[in-house]
Amino acid sequence: MRDRERLVEVRDLRMRYGATDVLDGVSFGVRRGEVVCLLGANGAGKTTTIEILEGFRARSAGEVSVLGADPATAGDRWRAGLGIVLQSWRDHARWSPRALLAHLGDYYRPYSTPDRSRPYDVDELLAMVGLDGLATRKIGTLSGGQRRRLDVAIGIVGRPELLILDEPTAGFDPEARRDFHDLVHRLTDLEDTTVLLTTHDLAEAEKLADRILILSGGRIVADGSADQLARDLGREAQIRWSLDGTHYVHAAEDATAFVRQLLAEHGDAVGDLEVRRATLEDTYLAMVHRDESTPSGAGEGERPLEVVA
Ligand code: ATP
Numbered sequence: 001m002r003d004r005e006r007l008v009e010v011r012d013l014r015m016r017y018g019a020t021d022v023l024d025g026v027s028f029g030v031r032r033g034e035v036v037c038l039l040g041a042n043g044a045g046k047t048t049t050i051e052i053l054e055g056f057r058a059r060s061a062g063e064v065s066v067l068g069a070d071p072a073t074a075g076d077r078w079r080a081g082l083g084i085v086l087q088s089w090r091d092h093a094r095w096s097p098r099a100l101l102a103h104l105g106d107y108y109r110p111y112s113t114p115d116r117s118r119p120y121d122v123d124e125l126l127a128m129v130g131l132d133g134l135a136t137r138k139i140g141t142l143s144g145g146q147r148r149r150l151d152v153a154i155g156i157v158g159r160p161e162l163l164i165l166d167e168p169t170a171g172f173d174p175e176a177r178r179d180f181h182d183l184v185h186r187l188t189d190l191e192d193t194t195v196l197l198t199t200h201d202l203a204e205a206e207k208l209a210d211r212i213l214i215l216s217g218g219r220i221v222a223d224g225s226a227d228q229l230a231r232d233l234g235r236e237a238q239i240r241w242s243l244d245g246t247h248y249v250h251a252a253e254d255a256t257a258f259v260r261q262l263l264a265e266h267g268d269a270v271g272d273l274e275v276r277r278a279t280l281e282d283t284y285l286a287m288v289h290r291d292e293s294t295p296s297g298a299g300e301g302e303r304p305l306e307v308v309a
Helices: 046-053 076-080 099-113 123-126 143-157 174-190 202-208 224-232 256-271 279-290
Strands: 006-017 020-031 036-040 062-064 082-085 161-166 194-198 211-216 219-224 237-243 244-254 270-276
Touching: 006 046, 020 046, 020 062, 020 194, 020 219, 036 174, 036 202, 046 062, 046 161, 046 194, 076 082, 076 099, 076 202, 082 270, 099 123, 099 143, 123 143, 143 161, 143 174, 174 194, 174 202, 202 279, 211 224, 211 279, 219 224, 219 244, 219 279, 224 279, 256 270
Parallel strands: 036 194, 036 211, 082 161, 161 194
Antiparallel strands: 006 020, 006 062, 211 219, 237 244, 237 270
């Protein structure tokens, strides 16, 4: 029976290429309605993982369930519930976006249900991904970012329950990126779509993800919200200020208490006050390099910074 809560369940997933174990016991789940970002360095195994979830790659070992079925053996009805945006897909150069989306959409029509009418109306979909002005252009003449918008439209044309995207915003300009983020929010808030994506853009992960997974050394080394990961790592906030022309920085767990004390001691003489919490980038780099790093001495007192002009 389909598990309503866990749309993806991965246990002890292993993938070996030749003599190399790229995935060495990966376990995680994705619950209905979540946006989950899978992060990891180049070659960490993100594409391998999601291609196994999509049924495009056969795993070496482990248990995988997606939308209640094993992707290695699931059939067409299962596939109709899944939306996929691959890292790159170059095809149908002479077709127009409208013709291609209408064609692909027809595949999903038999899988329409009372709660989920399939496929999307093509013009609505083109507007959703910002391609309404390019509906009849030849696909081969689209720019990289426009092509990527089309890839996203292809991924959602069947109104998927679960949408899996591999670096969907690679090549997007800032506006396209923001539009994509709005689209993900619309899909999760209004369309009851669950989203699993990979990205190298940590600001994007921080903005979109309910939960972040970090893949490193063939395993999931972190699983939680950006805030939880920072807390688990004991990341302190950084406080910067200037006093009599000298700039200082200090790391503290309780930034509010530190600032209160600083102002109590120095009052109006304190300038340029800034409190900076750990970003996901700080946390990510710390987690991926945890074994290699040496203690920095942060938190052992304030130290003067190079004087900023
Ligand atoms: P990126 O961020 O660069 O897209 P990734 O995390 O998606 O990387 P994968 O594409 O999953 O990484 O690749 C993981 C490792 O497996 C890499 O070292 C890659 O060279 C290797 N690999 C991937 N596919 C194959 C294959 N078919 N045969 C042999 N090795 C492979």
